[in-house]
Amino acid sequence: xxxxxxPEDQVNVAEGNPLTVKCTYSVSGNPYLFWYVQYPxxxxxxxxxxxxxxxxxxxxxxxxxEFNKSQTSFHLKKPSALVSDSALxxxxxxxTGGFKTIFGAGTxxxxxx
Amino acid sequence: xxxxxxxxxxxxxxxxxxxxxSCEQNLNHDAMYWYRQDPGQGLRLIYYSQIVNDFQKGxxxxxxxxxxxxxxxxxxxxxxxxxxxxAFYLCASRxxxxxxxxxxxxxxxxxxxxxxx
Numbered sequence: 001x002x003x004x005x006x007p008e009d010q011v012n013v014a015e016g017n018p019l020t021v022k023c024t025y026s027v028s029g030n031p032y033l034f035w036y037v038q039y040p041x042x043x044x045x046x047x048x049x050x051x052x053x054x055x056x057x058x059x060x061x062x063x064x065x066e067f068n069k070s071q072t073s074f075h076l077k078k079p080s081a082l083v084s085d086s087a088l089x090x091x092x093x094x095x096t097g098g099f100k101t102i103f104g105a106g107t108x109x110x111x112x113x
Numbered sequence: 114x115x116x117x118x119x120x121x122x123x124x125x126x127x128x129x130x131x132x133x134x135s136c137e138q139n140l141n142h143d144a145m146y147w148y149r150q151d152p153g154q155g156l157r158l159i160y161y162s163q164i165v166n167d168f169q170k171g172x173x174x175x176x177x178x179x180x181x182x183x184x185x186x187x188x189x190x191x192x193x194x195x196x197x198x199x200a201f202y203l204c205a206s207r208x209x210x211x212x213x214x215x216x217x218x219x220x221x222x223x224x225x226x227x228x229x230x
Contacts, residue, residue: 009153032217043117043203043221044156051217090155094217099144099163100171101219105155 002027004093006104013081014112021076021107023091027098033074034092034101035065044090050074061085081111116140119204119222126191126198126229134189134225136204144207145187146219149173149200156203162187191227199229 003026013019025031032051036044048059055067065076074091091104117138126132138145144163148156158171162181176195181187187206191198204222 034218036219036221041201041224041226043119043223044205044219046218046220049217099161100158101146103148103156105153 002093002095002098002100002102004091004102004104006089006091006107008107009105010108010110012110012112015083016080019078019081019085019109019111021089021091021109023074023076023104024072025074025091025093026072027093027095030096032094032096033065033067034094035059035063035074035076036090036092036103038088038090038106047076047089081109083111083113085109086111117204117206117220117222119202119225121225122223124225124227126227128229129193131190131192132227134191134202134204134227136187136189136222137185138187138204138206138220138222139185140206140208140220141184142206142220143184143209145181146205146207147171147177147179147187147189148203148205150203150224151200159189159202197229198227201226 005024034049035047038044048057050057050067058064063078088106090106092101094101120135146161147159157173159177160179162168178190202225205219207219
């Protein structure tokens with residue numbers, strides 16, 4: 001069965017510091033991995049995805065994520081956090097050939113000025 | 114939120130009442146999805162549809178119904194059988210293999226917040 005774990009309910013970081021939001025997954029076969037961001041009372045916005053190829057994926061707003069197959073992880077990173085990055089972040093996975101995307105419970109990022 | 118609209122933004126339901134949430138997309142996507150979002154639980158899949166006139170139950174379909182008569186539209190009905198319907202409902206669509214670089218990404222609508230009175 002597919003599953004996604006986001007072990008931190010909340011991540012706090014100071015503006016200008018690097019940030020990491022953690023995600024681990026379980027899926028049969030090769031994974032399709034995604035990060036989405038949600039601002040209050042809004043839908044989810046796509047940030048980046050890993051399908052195949054380079055393990056380091058670059059996405060929107062300066063975010064990047066590293067696919068680590070041996071650790072089954074797909075952590076979201078940004079070198080320098082902004083206050084405007086404060087939001088709810090979701091990691092998601094879908095198995096190759098599958099149709100259902102499984103979402104993690106979400107991690108709330110709080111960037112302090 | 115581009116390309117997918119949901120209405121209404123806020124909806125109030127009385128006990129024993131059925132309500133229908135609208136979802137429309139102009140992205141020409143084949144697949145559409147309905148999710149329910151509760152605090153601390155992420156998104157849970159209610160129903161999904163891969164093509165017109167076909168849909169499948171997700172993980173929490175009980176008390177919900179859908180239709181897919183047109184490619185652009187995937188309305189969700191919350192029936193009186195759904196005992197705890199208060200939640201934020203999100204509709205999404207996904208491009209097929211013709212979507213090019215955007216293939217596999219889900220595009221989300223702005224959501225409908227349903228509250229039971």
